[in-house]
Amino acid sequence: MRTVKELRLAGLFAYLAALVLGLLLSYFLHVLLGGGGRLGWGSFNLAGLLEGLGFVLAFTFVLYLAKKAVRVPCTTLLTAGLLGPAPARRLARPLPRVEGLEAYEGRGVALLVQEGRPVGVLGLADHILPLEEVAGVEGEVAVSELAPLFLRQPLVLVFRGEEVLGAIPREAFFRHMGFGA
CATH class of the missing domain: 3.10.580.10 (CBS-domain)
Structure with missing residues (x-):
């Protein structure tokens, strides 16, 4: 049986892993598409949209895998361990x-x-x-x-x-x- 502290720490590590892998895939797409991607408030283009979509899909997929692997509640995972389950x-x-x-x-x-x-x-x-x-x-x-x-x-x-x-x-x-x- 895991304590609240252990679950919060597992949620933080799983969230950070998903964030890092999402950013790595987005950077890989950025380099693959020639580095011209823009996705922001002022302007955007197709390469930027693909980079952003790649980040969202990778981040979501890794969060899904992390939830299955570490078995933490969704609120703990999505808040990076800030909100833990009740003791x-x-x-x-x-x-x-x-x-x-x-x-x-x-x-x-x-x-x-x-x-x-x-x-x-x-x-x-x-x-x-x-x-x-x-x-x-x-x-x-x-x-x-x-x-x-x-x-x-x-x-x-x-x-x-x-x-x-x-x-x-x-x-x-x-x-x-x-x-x-």
């Missing part, structure tokens, strides 16, 4: 803490705590699920990286070290990603 800690909602099984009322998901330390999750199955069996990520992991976890789990726990910050339910994840109402 998991931002989407996580706190879970109610239960000190013992007798305090659990059977409504919703709750975190079972013994001696101040979380030990399991109640409400996901017919029994207590130990924390090790529930999918969990660090708080700095990008939300866009959680999709494979939600294919198998209805809930993902978000940690900061040993502390449970909260949980992200499947419905909230899909709503955040734009797949739900």
Whole structure:
């Protein structure tokens, strides 16, 4: 699982690679066409239009390939890493803490705590699920990286070290990603 910082850096490198390759192709066309291309506010000609079109096509194609290769969200790629995806800690909602099984009322998901330390999750199955069996990520992991976890789990726990910050339910994840109402 990649962090927001790693995705922003990947988006920056992919964008810069697309920009450089687009400029190189445009320069190659400029040299190939005799160096007379003009594409600007004051004047333009056919060679300049071909150079500009070559840049746009190369830039777009390399961005497309980079998106497939580095798997970054479109906004991160198109802004050269300035806008990154949200971290998991931002989407996580706190879970109610239960000190013992007798305090659990059977409504919703709750975190079972013994001696101040979380030990399991109640409400996901017919029994207590130990924390090790529930999918969990660090708080700095990008939300866009959680999709494979939600294919198998209805809930993902978000940690900061040993502390449970909260949980992200499947419905909230899909709503955040734009797949739900």
